[in-house]
Amino acid sequence: MPQPSASFSVTVRVELDDPRGIAEVTRVLTERGAVITALDTIESRAGHLVVDVTCNAVDEVHADELHKALDALEGTRVRAMSDRTLLLHLGGVLQVASKVPLRTRDDLSMAYTPGVARVSEAIRNDPAAARNLTIRRNAVAVVTDGSAVLGLGNIGPAAALPVMEGKAILFKRFADVDAWPLCLATQDPDEIVRAVEIIAPVFGGINLEDIAAPRCFEIERRLRERLDIPVFHDDQHGTAIVVLAALLNALRVVGKRLEDVRIVIVGLGAAGVAIARLLLAEGVRDLIAVDVDGIVTPDDPGLDPARREIAEASNPRNIRGDLPEAMEGADAVIGVSRRGVLKAEHLERMAPRSVVFALANPEPEVDPEIARRFAEVVATGRSDEPNQINNVLVFPGFFRGLLDANAREITLAMERAAAHALAAIVAPDELSPAYIVPTVFNPRVAPAIAKAVAGAITDS
Ligand SMILES: NC(=O)c1ccc[n+]([C@@H]2O[C@H](COP(=O)([O-])OP(=O)(O)OC[C@H]3O[C@@H](n4cnc5c(N)ncnc54)[C@H](O)[C@@H]3O)[C@@H](O)[C@H]2O)c1
Ligand SMILES: O=C(O)C[C@H](O)C(=O)O
Numbered sequence: 001m002p003q004p005s006a007s008f009s010v011t012v013r014v015e016l017d018d019p020r021g022i023a024e025v026t027r028v029l030t031e032r033g034a035v036i037t038a039l040d041t042i043e044s045r046a047g048h049l050v051v052d053v054t055c056n057a058v059d060e061v062h063a064d065e066l067h068k069a070l071d072a073l074e075g076t077r078v079r080a081m082s083d084r085t086l087l088l089h090l091g092g093v094l095q096v097a098s099k100v101p102l103r104t105r106d107d108l109s110m111a112y113t114p115g116v117a118r119v120s121e122a123i124r125n126d127p128a129a130a131r132n133l134t135i136r137r138n139a140v141a142v143v144t145d146g147s148a149v150l151g152l153g154n155i156g157p158a159a160a161l162p163v164m165e166g167k168a169i170l171f172k173r174f175a176d177v178d179a180w181p182l183c184l185a186t187q188d189p190d191e192i193v194r195a196v197e198i199i200a201p202v203f204g205g206i207n208l209e210d211i212a213a214p215r216c217f218e219i220e221r222r223l224r225e226r227l228d229i230p231v232f233h234d235d236q237h238g239t240a241i242v243v244l245a246a247l248l249n250a251l252r253v254v255g256k257r258l259e260d261v262r263i264v265i266v267g268l269g270a271a272g273v274a275i276a277r278l279l280l281a282e283g284v285r286d287l288i289a290v291d292v293d294g295i296v297t298p299d300d301p302g303l304d305p306a307r308r309e310i311a312e313a314s315n316p317r318n319i320r321g322d323l324p325e326a327m328e329g330a331d332a333v334i335g336v337s338r339r340g341v342l343k344a345e346h347l348e349r350m351a352p353r354s355v356v357f358a359l360a361n362p363e364p365e366v367d368p369e370i371a372r373r374f375a376e377v378v379a380t381g382r383s384d385e386p387n388q389i390n391n392v393l394v395f396p397g398f399f400r401g402l403l404d405a406n407a408r409e410i411t412l413a414m415e416r417a418a419a420h421a422l423a424a425i426v427a428p429d430e431l432s433p434a435y436i437v438p439t440v441f442n443p444r445v446a447p448a449i450a451k452a453v454a455g456a457i458t459d460s
């Protein structure tokens with residue numbers, strides 16, 4: 001049963017003929033499963049009270065039920081009900097701010113003309129000076145075509161913008177990177193590659209986001225060939241790094257070794273391919289990938305090169321069939337597909353002391369409550385659950401490291417180093433089923449990843 005959460009927080013403005021009725025209001029809300037988080041008095045006089053009650057609900061249906069229940073109370077009227085998350089996004093969540101004062105004509109003539117012309121000339125004479133004299137060394141483009149937005153699917157560039165704004169503020173908050181959302185009105189790989197190529201002079205790095213497989217593989221490869229700045233596909237590499245870190249620690253908790261475990265990946269898309277690649281590079285020997293048509297094998301017709309590579313390197317026991325067959329005896333399952341794909345009848349086939357990562361956003365492959373009946377370690381991608389496995393643990397620090405080191409490319413060595421650094425933030429004596437990855441608010445996360453990335457450049 002999904003629980004009320006802060007991601008679905010509503011404020012109800014209720015008008016009462018008798019102030020004593022507030023007790024009824026809180027009773028009705030609480031009995032119907034809402035979690036009250038604030039009560040604010042708006043108007044109060046004898047025989048009249050208006051209050052804003054803020055509470056966490058489960059979803060729209062639940063909020064509607066709460067509204068109706070309050071309306072049914074005698075002497076109580078609901079004036080309005082507002083969704084706080086939508087209110088938070090009014091006008092967007094991101095803005096551009098000046099780093100320099102603009103108070104006098106002097107300030108203007110340095111920040112802008114005529115002074116700025118000398119800055120431009122300096123760059124014309126030495127293009128490398130752009131790194132020091134512009135925003136470039138701290139700027140990242142968050143580029144999407146809106147084709148695989150969270151687990152919502154192909155919702156297009158306009159609907160993708162709130163998610164990309166969100167990514168940009170996470171970059172700023174956790175690693176002081178200035179990121180800008182760029183939602184492209186095309187899903188044609190040639191056009192996407194060209195668009196990124198021609199905006200590249202502004203940026204020190206490109207973060208591709210929520211571009212569906214298989215086109216994301218080709219786009220990333222072509223951009224890496226053409227650009228002299230690092231190109232990172234967050235859903236692939238960010239996810240693979242956080243998953244490897246979480247898996248290393250989860251296996252420590254259940255006392256198993258990476259080389260010995262059987263792992264199932266559900267959803268061989270952008271995230272699934274990159275996770276499989278990184279786990280195989282790290283020494284996983286028994287990995288099975290399952291997609292919509294069942295276990296992925298090399299004889300599947302029409303496999304793109306990235307999926308073919310995984311199909312050929314996985315499934316050493318040559319298991320055929322679908323999810324139930326793949327799950328037989330599995331020590332860990334990693335879901336990067338869509339909500340509800342994993343069921344109790346799949347999880348009950350797993351080995352004792354197993355691990356379930358259900359990472360689809362915003363709703364996981366399985367309700368964590370159900371998963372905990374079968375597995376010792378359970379994690380999702382949500383920020384309102386313990387053990388949040390989300391690429392936000394990686395991309396801010398990873399780009400901090402790339403930008404500071406003026407890196408031109410991204411290597412598997414950097415990804416592995418970042419994963420180990422992230423895992424190491426949780427000390428061995430702190431590890432438990434409910435604590436396998438640090439929270440994103442742990443201030444050691446981004447610096448540790450940045451350091452690992454920079455260290456891996458020197459090593460290679
Ligand atoms: N927690 C995180 O940090 C994180 C990071 C990246 C992606 N994700 C989530 O993972 C999911 C996939 O993201 P992506 O970028 O790889 O998308 P994608 O579109 O590239 O891949 C999704 C894959 O899942 C497969 N799939 C769909 N239904 C399935 C089913 N019933 N059984 C098996 N496979 C199925 C699709 O065929 C596709 O190959 C999304 O829900 C996304 O939110 C989470
Ligand atoms: O955006 C997130 O929360 C994680 C990930 O990038 C996703 O697409 O689900």
Ligand SMILES: [Mg+2]
Pocket residue numbers: 150209210234235
């Ligand atoms: Mg994403």
